[in-house]
Amino acid sequence: MNLLSRIKSVLLVSTIMFAAMQASARCGVLRWSIKTGSDQGISKIELSKIHPNTIENLIKLQAPKNLPQASRLSPTETEVYQLQATLLEVNQTDDLDYHLLIADSLGHQMIAEIPDQQCVANSSLLKNQIQSARNYIDQKMQVSHQPQKVNVPITLTGIGFFDVPHAQGAAANGIEIHPVLDITFSNTQKLNE
The missing domain is CATH 1.20.5 (Single alpha-helices involved in coiled-coils or other helix-helix interfaces)
Known part of the structure; x- marks a missing residue:
């Protein structure tokens, strides 16, 4: 040569x-293995056991005093929840997550997030579900860093996660759905063609 x-x-x-x-x-960095399902505690979650819940109930949960970097807070972070909600806004954050602002019919709000596939370890048991949820959003709309108003009813399934409240619409107790494992819009058409 x-x-x-x-x-x-x-x-x-x-x-x-x-x-x-x-x-x-x-x-991302903060509690990243938990957010993406590459932590050791992921094996404690029965992924096929879905718990219907509401934003109102989740935002009433007691906020934890400490957020451990590498372990899940049971039972909230070891359960898969399904919510009926309205997707108000979507944007892509600096850590490449899709940031979803969701609300219930009473106006209670919280955040749900879908990580980018390149940020999810190949060893994650959730990688395929996370990618499927993200692909669903991509089929419905083009997501950018600017928040886009959506206002569409959804069914959202994902794992409970306590985060430091960091964004408009975040629940006071820091509860999120992170990662989102499945999402379905009641509206079947593309949103921002």
Whole structure:
């Protein structure tokens, strides 16, 4: 291999590595393994046992005093919930999650999030469900960093998660659905063509 070919090879490998580092640097950090189902506690969750619930009930839960980085808070973070809600807004956050602002008919609001596939470890038992939920959103609309008003009834299924309240519409106790494992719009057409 001549010198020019070696230089090209090094540059190509460097470019690929830099792009991969840039992508992973944008993924989240705080309690990330729990948010994406790559934590050891994921095995405690009966994924086939879905608990119908309401935003009103979830936002009344006692907020935890501490948020452990690598362990789940039982029972809330070890249960799969299904909510009937209205999707008010969608946007993509800096950590590449789809950030969904949802509300019930009484006006109670909370956040649900769908991680980007490139931020979910291949070892995650939830990777395929997360990707399926994200693909569903992508089929319905183009998501950008700017919040888009949607206002469509949905059925949403995902795992309970306590986060630090960080966004408009976040529940005071920090409860979220993160990750969303399934979402269905009652409206079958695309939303922002």
